[in-house]
Amino acid sequence: MTTTAIDRVSILGSDSIVVGYDLVPALVAEILRDLPSSKYVLVTDTNISKMHLESFKSTFAKLTRESEDPPRFLSYVVPPGEGSKSREMKAAIEDWMFVNQCTRDTVLLALGGGVIGDMSGYVAATFMRGIRYVQIPTTLLAMVDSSIGGKTAIDVPYGKNLVGAFWQPTRIFVDLAMLETLPEREFINGMAEIIKTAIFWDEEEFIRLERDVEKFTAAFRNRDPATGIVDLSSILPILRALVVGSIKVKAFVVTADEREGGLRNLLNFGHSIGHAYEAILTPEILHGECVAIGIVKEVELARYLGLLSDSTVARITRVLSAYGLPISAQDPVVQKRTSGRLTPADQLVKVMTVDKKNAGSKKRIVLLTGIGKTLEKKASVVADDDIKFVLAPDVIVNMPALPADASVPVTPPGSKSITNRALLLAALSDGPTKLVNLLRSDDTEHMMTAIAQLSGATFGWTTTETGEDVLEVNGRGGKLVASELDVYLGNSGTSSRFLAAIVTLAEPSATAASVVLTGNKRMKERPISPLVDALSGNGAQIAYLEAPGSLPLKITAGKNLRGGRIELAATVSSQYVSALLMAAPYAKSPVTLALVGGKPVSQAYIDMTIAMMASFGVTVIKSATEEHTYEIPTGVYTPPTTYIVESDASSATYPLAFAAITGTTCTIPNIGSSSLQGDAKFAVDVLRPMGCTVVQDATSTTVTGPAQGTLKALGTIDMEPMTDAFLTASVLMAFASGTTRITGIANQRVKECDRISAMATELSKFGVIALEHPDGLEVRGATASELCVPHEGVKTYDDHRVAMSFSVFASAVPQPVLVRDRHCVEKTWPGWWDVLRRKFEVSLEGYEDISRQSGKAFDTANPGSIFIIGMRGAGKTYVGHLIAKVLGHKFQDLDDYLEAKTGKKIPQIIADEDWTGFRARELGVLNEVMEKYPRGHVFACGGGIVETPEARNRLKEFMGHGGTVVYVHRDLEKVLEHLNVDETRPVYGADHFTAWRRRQPWFADCSNYFLYNIDARTPEEIVNSITYTI
Ligand SMILES: NC(=O)c1ccc[n+]([C@@H]2O[C@H](COP(=O)([O-])OP(=O)(O)OC[C@H]3O[C@@H](n4cnc5c(N)ncnc54)[C@H](O)[C@@H]3O)[C@@H](O)[C@H]2O)c1
């Protein structure tokens, strides 16, 4: 594609959108030709004018030099930022246009992001009842979103975008060259809208986004240090395709909406929940960033409702995060930027109540059923409880409603080790394979991207009618081609090790004679030398580019493995062995792989690799004469038509245990006696002796539990062969008749947490006798009626296995059981709760205890005085009274205090002493009460207290000595409603909204507690909603 090509997109029946690169000369010419006028007025902001205004000026001058009566070109430059979307700014521009004798034939050019576009568009809409205007968007967000559709607006004190008009621009010129100066964060912000559109509308676009992520992020990070400008040439064609694609969707929807009510709601995908986050996290977190968080929650909601698969949710989340967007409000960057502001589920749900799309009190959300597919061609009605479940961190588990004769098939996510091997073997095969039940993780993504980059195979996702995601791999029989771009593998150890061996197969290309494998900082510290030594000894040419012994590696292409005898020290990692085994058939002659230095670690993984190679047509023979030695013939992998990735056997223990504990039946259709995973023995070796009926064939397992309450204890059981399953076993033991001692699991003390201690502690909370041993756990069984249920719930230690075990346990407890921090299951089974709810009919409720979540509760017993800050009208007095009531403190408004002290009303003080005098007095009062009343008081400060650095420092110092400052925030609309009726106070000079934007960071900085003020709450509810923020 040439850079001069131009795309035209039609909207509302006119080809008015023009997309291209370096468009200024062409667009100026087109404007002069198609929108003739005596005057052109360009509006932009100071950031953009520095970089782009000059070229407009000079092009206009150049192109009109010859004309007899050249039109005038004027420009108006405003400060950057949302503050410029104001009435004042609009008036100033209009007045300036009058002074410059603009008339009805004047053409306005809006050069900028959404702020400039919205505000100048509104000027154009009303100036002399409407003049022609042209949008020249300069941010990615403006290119794909705000410049299209004709919505123009300004912000007013009552809220954002509340005054405006529909006014279609005559032309929209999207010049991709403008993006070369855009800051990285703004670029990422705009990507959120592009990704959003691809998700609900266009799977192919989404696949391109998945494929090109590295290229994009690399291009946008790679700035000229002197100018800050990025070189877009490497990504221009794909960037252009994405922008055009996204514009087309928006243009189509906007055009169609006139006839089809509701379709336009689709554009709000991710926004229903995203806006709720935005209400709390703005202005520190940008719109697109909040939309990213909203998308994740909205797709989790669809999964919870049984509409979307685990792997699709994983795909979406991964893409957002790969482009640098936050995927949760707990994201460290979001937390840092907002000083740890909390986003409690109840508050989010309440903010959502005022969404314009709602049907009465029912909330509407766009529900995704697959990439590019939605449940309805509009937003669907969703119950509050379901939304709350998705937003809340904790869950209450109730008894299941499942009948005893229920028989439930469950397919847990694919095994990670099998997935990685299957992917590589399929790629190395000669021909196509369908991989089913693949686990999507960072490892798989890195592996796929790398193989595709080296032209080793092509990949395509499809979804079956039953909603299963299938990966079609077109293998090229081990033919790889060197690529000039580095192959980036993140922190994926498996991909790095496997690929180091496989890349020795690569042939040089016209542009690259070697391949560089690299990773993130952590990966660059992880060892790889035993493998590199073995490969180098066999003909490969490999150099360490940084620290010896670790990535990055430079592997020379065309230096294939010779074959013959390879010796490898395999006492550190079995991944080296697997890597060599899988690469060996493509060596020039058969390989004899001898593992030296003692017993190899993790023999099970070596066996797994060998068994899987056999499934792909290559038989490895164990040497009959030499210990730990394997013979690998040369040959080409032959692909099976379909390869089903076995589910993770550790994950499978939870549904099987559920059947055992509830007396129902569960089938795992893809794990059986032939499984190579250690935990696959759980059904036969643990559940059967406990009294379950286990039916197992080579590839499936069915467990039926005995009547509830009749599980048998096992005496002593050595769980060394399946250590990860001990947590599942121990919750079953708690319901068994008698005592069981589990041994051989000492390694479980150093997993995500000390699991032995965690299980003992949490079981004990229910009154179960559970004793720790150095290498195990002893559990005495109890009956359901003997159990007591802890109010504080089950702590999960950020350990997925603790959470999943206790969810099974809770299903057999008659009372509701609270399980904390349920999201930790996402490490291995993100959809576990959804399976529990839908398949096992366990009723779940979202729960959140904010005081606990913050780590530091608002202490109602603290006798110290409390200061309340926040905008006027936020409800400081109202809230202050209630807090004082609950704490038994005395309430005092500092403005009242000042008035009483001076005998003057505040407006009078300001009239007499000016604002400076008033602020000094305000500070004096603050100092005075802090000294005089360190205890027993609640003080509400004036809204402007944070305006002076002295007062801000005083508040920080107060907090530094353990004092409490609560920042009360309220919907700005509500604030202004209140201010409107409150005529007793002076009106600020600047508009309230601008004041709030300025003060917001100071409020956050000068407080250690936060309260999002929602009307109509009891004093206790108010106090319980106060959250710790630092
Ligand atoms: N009208 C609509 O349909 C619609 C849709 C979505 C958003 N919006 C509005 O859009 C606004 C947000 O727009 P935005 O995200 O584009 O933010 P923005 O206009 O504030 O621009 C973001 C920042 O990037 C700078 N910038 C812009 N282009 C640049 C460039 N090429 N090089 C260097 N710096 C550049 C700006 O000066 C600014 O500091 C909001 O007011 C929102 O309400 C409107």
Ligand SMILES: [Zn+2]
């Ligand atoms: Zn948006």
